[in-house]
Amino acid sequence: MAGRNHLYIPGPTNSPHEVLSAMHLPMEDHRAPTFPLLLKPILEDLKKVFRTETGQAFVFPATGTAGWEIALTNTLSPGDKVLIYRFGQFSHLWMNMAQRLGLDVEMHEVQWGKGIPLDDMEARLKEDTAHEIKAVLATHNETATGVTSDISGVRKAMDAAKHPALLFVDGVSSIASLDYRMDEWGIDASISGSQKGFMLPAGLAILAFSQKALACLDSAKFPRCFLDLKDQMNSNKDGYTPYTPSTPMLHGLRASLDILLEEGMENVYARHHRLAEGTRRAVTAWGLKLCAQPGFESDTVSAIVVPEDKDARDVIAKAFNKYDISLGGGLSEVMGKVFRIGHIGDMNDVSMLGAIAGVEMALLDCGIDIVPGSGVAAAIEYYRATVTA
Structure with missing residues (x-):
């Protein structure tokens, strides 16, 4: 044909010509003294997409699914209770991951076609007077059903309940496309991937964490190595990564960020x-x-x-x-x-x-x-x- x-x-999603062209380049030394000139501005400009000034952005050579695991294992411990509403295949998969990791998952079933029921969430959090729930796992955009939940409303429900749980948001099919305000909505972990709004091939887990979430790194008891945020932080501060990155993907991400930020x-x-x-x-x-x-x-x-x-x-x-x-x-x-x-x-x-x-x-x-x-x-x-x- x-x-x-x-x-x-x-x-x-479809990749712009500029992004594909930026990725078509010779291999380069990711330990060269010039590499920080690529990585550091990317990490800073990602904060503009996540709409955070106080959070910290990270890029892993992985996927959005790995992003879920990064958020859970770096901030929580086995047996911690998490609250999630299941209303599509991707909220289901996140729930399944949390269960398989050994978290105590409290799942509430919602009709597929609807999103997070805010009144129900607020009431449940008010019931949790002992604050056993350590994190709320919220799927912003449920790709399977074409449903978007109100994350601003989730934050208001948590505040109304005066609940200290962390708020983790799956923004894989929303970040860089839908209105997203990490600081304003009090989000502690924002999880995305390269192949949606960032218009790249699959292969990067793109995340941002609040200072509240990063403060949990020392107390989190899950074993982790490749997905350890501490290793990233130690290397990223100097403009490097703890292991070999996909340099073509980073150049593509640079081009994608330029396009997004120029458009506004x-x-x-x-x-x-x-x-x-x-x-x-x-x-x-x-x-x-x-x-x-x-x-x-x-x-x-x-x-x-x-x-x-x-x-x-x-x-x-x-x-x-x-x-x-x-x-x-x-x-x-x-x-x-x-x-x-x-x-x-x-x-x-x-x-x-x-x-x-x-x-x-x-x-x-x-x-x-x-x-x-x-x-x-x-x-x-x-x-x-x-x-x-």
């Missing part, structure tokens, strides 16, 4: 909202619904529910095999029930219109009753009305 595959999954984080958030809203209007025009309940809709990924007599996997396969479009599949409990369109990373209005047009063709081919051109028309009118010259 002529042309290229069109990537409309929520990660890995508020503009980044607004762009993702526009792209998502155009997609949502297309879904409405098709007569379909999102998995996300009203008020929880994500600006980085839309999970779209197919009619009960259809299988979303057929839509995904048709889109890929016939139109060379990659869509996200339903995971676990929503497998076969939803397909996902990512509107995250290096995307613009025309990118999204291509996704919407391709999805329309796949839906029609699968016998789903929509009006041809309806979604494209709805998105076009929205984008035309909201574009800034």
Whole structure:
């Protein structure tokens, strides 16, 4: 088939040409006296993306999943109680990791399509008068269902309960895309990965920790080596890493940060909202619904529910095999029930219109009753009305 595959999954996302070009360079000495000129500014500029002045940023040659483990093992001890709400595959996996590490996990089940229930969380924390809960694990953007939770509201609930627990946030599919304010929201560990809003290949765990969280390093009793924050801190202060880094990825991250900060984080958030809203209007025009309940809709990924007599996997396969479009599949409990369109990373209005047009063709081919051109028309009118010259 002529042309290229069109990537409309929520990660890995499309990489800008500038990022790919920055990574295409000869190998270099990561112990050279010039290496700190690369690493130190990256760690400082990451704080601007996390929106923290008092926290400390870290980059590991790993993934967002490793980021979860870094947060848990560097600040907690086996047997510590943590509170988590399960409302999608990724909150489920974080819960599973905590259990496998030996933490005492208190899990509350939430309907998939909704996010963290703030009143329920506040009430539970008020009940915990002995402060047995040591950390709240909050998934900001549940990629599997296209649901965004209110992290500002989580902080308000914790403050209202006067609870001292640490607040850890999985921001893998939100940071560098959705409004995120680490200091303002009192977040103690922010966890992200390179392949989402940072528009890089998978391979970096990108994190930031509050001073409150870093103060827990000495008391944390989990064994750790490769994922030890102390080793990173000891090396990072001089502009180096405790082991061999992926230097091409760091150059790509440098280029990504330049793009994000030049656009401005508020503009980044607004762009993702526009792209998502155009997609949502297309879904409405098709007569379909999102998995996300009203008020929880994500600006980085839309999970779209197919009619009960259809299988979303057929839509995904048709889109890929016939139109060379990659869509996200339903995971676990929503497998076969939803397909996902990512509107995250290096995307613009025309990118999204291509996704919407391709999805329309796949839906029609699968016998789903929509009006041809309806979604494209709805998105076009929205984008035309909201574009800034």
